[in-house]
Amino acid sequence: MTVYFNLTSTPLPISVESLGNQWSQVSLQRMQGYPLYHWLQTETGKGEIWIENKKIILEEKEGILIAPFVPHAYYPLGDDWVTNFITFEGHLKNHFNEILSNQTYILAKDQENFSFSKHIQQMITVFEDEAQRLNLSVLCYQFLLQLGQAQEPIQEHPLFQKYIEPGIKEIQTNYHDSLTVEEIAQKLFISSQYFTRLFKKFMNQSPYQYLIDFRIRQAKELLINEPDLPVQIIATKVGFDSTSQFIHVFKKRTQSTPKKFRSLY
Template identity: 30%
Template sequence: MQTTYFPIQDLTSHSLPIYLSSIGYDYMEGHMHRPEGYGRYQWVHTTTGEGELSLHGRLYSLPVGHGMFLYPNVPHTYYPKTHLWTTEWLSFDGKDIAQLVDAIGFHSSGVYQLDHLDQFKTYLREGYRLATSTNQYSTLDMSSFLYNFLIELIKNVKPLHKTSRSNQYDKLQPVLLYLDAHYAQPLLLETMAELIHVSPQYLCTLFKKVFNTRPSAYLNHLRINKAKEMMLTQPHKSIAQIAKEVGVESPSYFSALFKKHEHKTPNEFILLHRPL
C-alpha cells in the first residue's frame, strides 16, 4: 500500500539545520515533469521495476537499488520504464542544509547505485514512524534521523558519474594516507607528488581545490592534531618531546605553529583540557 506523509512545519522546524518536508514508501511513480525543479532537496530510490530520469540533458536508468539525489529548483523529468515502478523517497530542507549536504558529499544532483537496499527500506520506515509520532520532540528526532540518514547514504552509494571534486578527493587518497602514516618524518612535496604520479605544482592545485590549502599547511594541521592527542594521552612527555615526535625539531617554532592553529599556547591547551 502506498504510504506518504507531509508533516506540518512549525517555527521549530524552520530554525533547524535540517528538517523533513515529506516521506513516502511503496509509492507507485508516474510521469513527473518539473521544468523548474522541486523546491526541496530529494532522495528517491527504486524498490521495484525501473524508472528513467532526465537531468542536465542526459538520461539515467533507475533500476532496483539505484537512486537520485536532487537539489532544489533543478529542472528534471522522471517516469516509469516498466509497467510498475515503485520507490521510497524523502524530501527535506533546513537553515543550514546547503552547507550540510555539500559537506557530507552530495555536491550536486546525480544518480547513485545504492548498497544494502533492505537496510534503507528499514531506515525509511523508521523515518516515517518518527515523522508521524505525536511525541513533543518528534521534530528534533526527525532532524537527527535525517542527518544520520544522509551520512549512512553517502557511505553506501556509488555515484554513476562522479563530480570533479569527488574525483579530486579520490586522487589525493594515497597522499593523505601517506601523510597520516609518516607525518613525523621530513616530507618533500616531490615525494608526495610521486605517489599519485603528478607534478608538485598539480599536487598543490589538488590540495587547494579539495581542502582550500597547500600540502604543507595540511601537514602542519595534521601535526598539530597529533600533538594535541599526545598532550592529553601522554602527559609525562614534555612539549619539546611531543614537538619532535610529530616532526617539528624546534620547540619554539612548534609553539608558534600551535598558537597560530589553536589561538593558545601548548601549555594553555593542556591546562584547558587536563583535569585537576
Template identity: 30%
Template sequence: MVEKGVLSQSKMYFHTPSDFAKDALFYLSYSGTFCCSNDYIVERNNWNSYLFMIVKKGKMRIFYEEKEYIASENSFVFLNCYKPHKYQAEEETVFDWIHFSGNASEAYYNLLYEASGCVFSIANNYVIQDYMTSILHAAKENHVEEDAVSIYIHKILYELKKKSSEVDSLQFKSILEAINYIESSFHTQIKLQDIANCAGLSPYHFSRVFKKHLNCSPYQYLINFRINHAKELLQNTDLSIQEITYECGFNSVPHFIKIFKEHTELTPKKFRNLPF
C-alpha cells in the same frame, strides 16, 4: 491518489515543520510510498525541498542538469528539487520517498553530487533503508519527533558520504593504473580508448573522473609528460631534435616544435642552450 500513474495502494504523509526545525534541523515536509505504473512522471522547474527516494521494485529514469540516470531496484536517489528535474517510472515501480530541507542540505548535496551524481546503489546497505523506514513510520503514525528525524536524515547523508569516499578510492586506483600506462607507453601513439581501457571505464566517464582527480584531461597529462621528458633529453643528452621527437611520442618534428613552444615559449633548440 489523483496523480497520473500513482496506484491506489500508494501512501502519502504530510508534516508541517516547526520554526525551530526550519532554523536548526533537517526537517521533513512530505513523505510516502508510491506504487506506480509506467504512466508515472514528475517534471518540475522548482520544488522547495530535497528528495530522498529508495527504489524497492522496478526502475526510474532521472533527468537532472542535462544528464540522465537509471535508478533500478535497491537504488537510492538524492535530488536537489530547487533546480529543474524530471523522473519517471520505466515499468511498474515501488519506491519510498521523503521531501526535506535544512541549512546543511545544499552543502551536502553539492558534495555528493560532485563526487557520485544523484543515484547510489544501496544493495548491501541496510542502514540507509532502516533510517528511511523509521522516518516513514513516524510520518505514518503522525508522530514526527523533529530532532530524531533530523538525526536520521543526517545519518543517511553520512552513509552516502562514506559511499562516495569508497567510490573515490576505487576511481583513484583506476586513475593510477591509467597514469602508469601513460608513463610507460608515452613514446607510442596511444589513444584515449587505450588509456580508458586500463582504468576499466568508458572514454567519456574516464575523462571526467581523470580531470576530477588531476585537474587536467588525459590528453593534457600525456602531452605534459612528453614535454617534460623532452626537456630532460634536451638538457642531459646529445640526441638530435628528430631523435627526441620520436623518443617522446610525437609524430613529426614540426608538430613537436609547435607543442614544445606552446608549453615553454621556447623552441627545443633555445631550451637546450639555456644555462641552468
C-alpha cells in the same frame, strides 16, 4: 502506501518536508528543479531519470538524491514503478554541499550494511509516533551522511584535492564577484586550459558552467526566500554585471524569466 507532506512546522537543523514509501510513481518533469533536496528510490519495477542530459535507469533498490533547483525528469518503465522518497532542507543546508562533495546528484543503493529503504520506513514509523517526531531530524542527518559515503570517492584523488576542491571553494566563496576561470586557475598556479580539462574530468562540466549554474541556483534561492528583493539587486548579489545579462542567462538556463520563476512559488 504511506505518504506525508508538510511534516515540519518548527525550524530544525534538518527539516523533512515530505516522506513516503510504496508510492506508485507517475511521470514528472521539473524544468526548474525542486527547491529542496529530493531522494527517490525504486522499491519495485524501474524508472528512467533524465538529469544533466544523462539518462539513468533506477532498478530495484537503486536511488538518486537530487540537489535543489537541478532540472530533471523521471518516467516509469513498465506498468508500475513503486518508489520511496524524502524531501528536506533546514538550517544545516549550507553544509549539505560539503557532505555531498558539491555533487548535483548522487546515486546510491541498498547495501548489506545500510538500507536506504529500511531507513525511510524507520523515519515513517518515528513520524507516526508524535512523542518521537523531533528524532526525524536526526534520522535524516544519518540518511544524508550515508549518501555522502555512498558516492564514488573522487574527492580522494590527489588532483581533485589539489585543484578541483579549492577551485570549487573559490567559486562558492566569491561567485558574487567578477570571477573568471583564468583568475581561479592563476590562484592554483596552473593554466586555465589545464584547470578546465581537470574540472570537466571530475565534474562533468566546465568550471565556467559550474560557476554560472551555481550563480543561478543562488539566484533561485533569493527569488524564493526573499520575495521583496528586486531582481536588479539579486543580479548584483550573485555576480552578474548587469540585470539584462542576468535575465538573459537565467532564461537560457531555466526557460523562464526570474519574475515568472518567482511567481511559481
